[in-house]
Amino acid sequence: MTSIAPMTPLEPAEQESFDASLRRRAKAVIPGGLWGHMNAARLPEGYPQYFVRARGCRLWDVEDNEYIDFMCSYGPMILGYGDEDVERAAASQRAQADIANGPAPCVVELAELVVTTVPHADWVIFAKNGTDATTACVTLARAGTGRRKVLVARGSYHGAVPWCTPSLAGVTAEDRAHLLHFEYNDIASLEAAADEAGDDLAAILVAAFRHDVRRDQELATPEFARAARALCDRKGAALIVDDVRAGFRLHLGGSWETLGVRPDLAAWSKAIANGRALAAVTGNDRFRQAAQEIFITGSFWCAAVPMAAAIATLHKLHATDAVGHMARMGERLRAGIEAQARRHGIGVRQTGPVQMPMILFDDDPDLEKGNLFAAAALRHGVYLHPWHNMFLSLAHGEAEIDQALEATDHAFAAVAQQYG
Numbered sequence: 374m375t376s377i378a379p380m381t382p383l384e385p386a387e388q389e390s391f392d393a394s395l396r397r398r399a400k401a402v403i404p405g406g407l408w409g410h411m412n413a414a415r416l417p418e419g420y421p422q423y424f425v426r427a428r429g430c431r432l433w434d435v436e437d438n439e440y441i442d443f444m445c446s447y448g449p450m451i452l453g454y455g456d457e458d459v460e461r462a463a464a465s466q467r468a469q470a471d472i473a474n475g476p477a478p479c480v481v482e483l484a485e486l487v488v489t490t491v492p493h494a495d496w497v498i499f500a501k502n503g504t505d506a507t508t509a510c511v512t513l514a515r516a517g518t519g520r521r522k523v524l525v526a527r528g529s530y531h532g533a534v535p536w537c538t539p540s541l542a543g544v545t546a547e548d549r550a551h552l553l554h555f556e557y558n559d560i561a562s563l564e565a566a567a568d569e570a571g572d573d574l575a576a577i578l579v580a581a582f583r584h585d586v587r588r589d590q591e592l593a594t595p596e597f598a599r600a601a602r603a604l605c606d607r608k609g610a611a612l613i614v615d616d617v618r619a620g621f622r623l624h625l626g627g628s629w630e631t632l633g634v635r636p637d638l639a640a641w642s643k644a645i646a647n648g649r650a651l652a653a654v655t656g657n658d659r660f661r662q663a664a665q666e667i668f669i670t671g672s673f674w675c676a677a678v679p680m681a682a683a684i685a686t687l688h689k690l691h692a693t694d695a696v697g698h699m700a701r702m703g704e705r706l707r708a709g710i711e712a713q714a715r716r717h718g719i720g721v722r723q724t725g726p727v728q729m730p731m732i733l734f735d736d737d738p739d740l741e742k743g744n745l746f747a748a749a750a751l752r753h754g755v756y757l758h759p760w761h762n763m764f765l766s767l768a769h770g771e772a773e774i775d776q777a778l779e780a781t782d783h784a785f786a787a788v789a790q791q792y793g
């Protein structure tokens with residue numbers, strides 16, 4: 374038994390910041406300091422690990438440094454941290470009940486709202502995390518078709534359990550036995566994988582767009598989306614769109630509405646409740662029976678506060694043309710970055726939808742320029758990510774974009790100085 378250190382060091386060791394002291398203590402009691410994608414050790418030197426405040430599109434670390442945030446908690450924050458309408462709805466629900474022996478009435482209101490917002494949806498099931506939703510989609514597709522094989526794009530991220538986690542540590546071959554791979558946006562490879570599945574094809578599971586880390590982003594082509602739909606129809610398989618990351622940023626009805634292609638099942642989470650823990654599986658009537666047959670639940674899946682927050686979030690997304698706003702702000706950021714890169718004589722590639730920016734540098738195989746750029750922007754008060762897609766929100770206005778561009782101008786100067 375070790376004694377518990379006070380959270381605020383009374384006399385911080387000299388030169389050791391509060392963030393550094395927390396990291397040092399965490400290493401002893403949390404493997405690797407932090408699990409998963411938010412481990413700041415994955416980021417360049419200077420990135421804080423711990424935050425104490427968040428408001429609008431701004432974050433404050435434990436040293437009280439303020440940042441304009443372009444990660445939005447890796448997606449969940451879509452209206453702004455502490456959005457007043459969402460917080461009011463959450464507080465009002467919390468005053469009544471959060472978790473009980475059954476859900477609150479708002480579950481029905483939310484389900485109706487989701488079904489009217491998402492055109493392919495005849496029904497919805499709520500859960501907590503994106504992985505719950507993608508896993509449920511795969512189970513549902515298998516239950517509904519009585520088949521086993523699922524096609525997934527090589528390199529796509531769908532969650533952190535054995536059937537899909539990117540690390541193979543602790544994963545058995547059996548966990549992956551019925552997955553077959555194709556290349557995103559490559560119709561021939563999709564058809565080859567479907568041929569290999571033969572009459573055992575349960576589903577094609579596809580991310581809303583190719584948002585793999587450390588590479589240029591790629592929107593799904595309409596031809597690819599239509600081919601996936603046609604293949605599923607021909608083979609009697611389920612088309613599943615994983616909208617966990619992109620959901621509600623490209624189109625409120627689902628990202629593939631922009632392509633005119635509707636899935637049978639879709640997985641949602643991140644932005645649906647503006648930062649409250651909630652996920653959803655939507656599906657059409659073809660899979661309603663299967664959705665009743667599988668046993669799917671979790672201790673916290675019926676919590677009411679996140680559902681009340683989701684109702685307020687969806688209403689506000691509809692009322693504010695949030696998608697249009699994020700697209701306009703994303704264009705402004707992209708145009709600004711483009712002009713700066715040109716002026717500094719530095720080649721950058723900005724790919725994917727403007728609402729979810731990705732900035733990679735030419736001739737930068739080890740991401741050294743990208744890391745230098747992001748670390749310099751951070752010192753000027755802007756939190757970017759050097760190799761993961763970023764996220765805009767309704768709270769990013771013109772003033773914040775312009776302020777961020779002042780920081781990126783300094784960051785480009787730092788890159789030009791080192792590599793120019």
Ligand code: PMP
Nearest residue numbers: 502503504530531532615617618
């Ligand atoms: N699918 C996609 C496309 C994701 O981006 C993520 C999370 N980054 C997941 C699934 C898994 O979601 P969660 O981390 O909430 O389980």
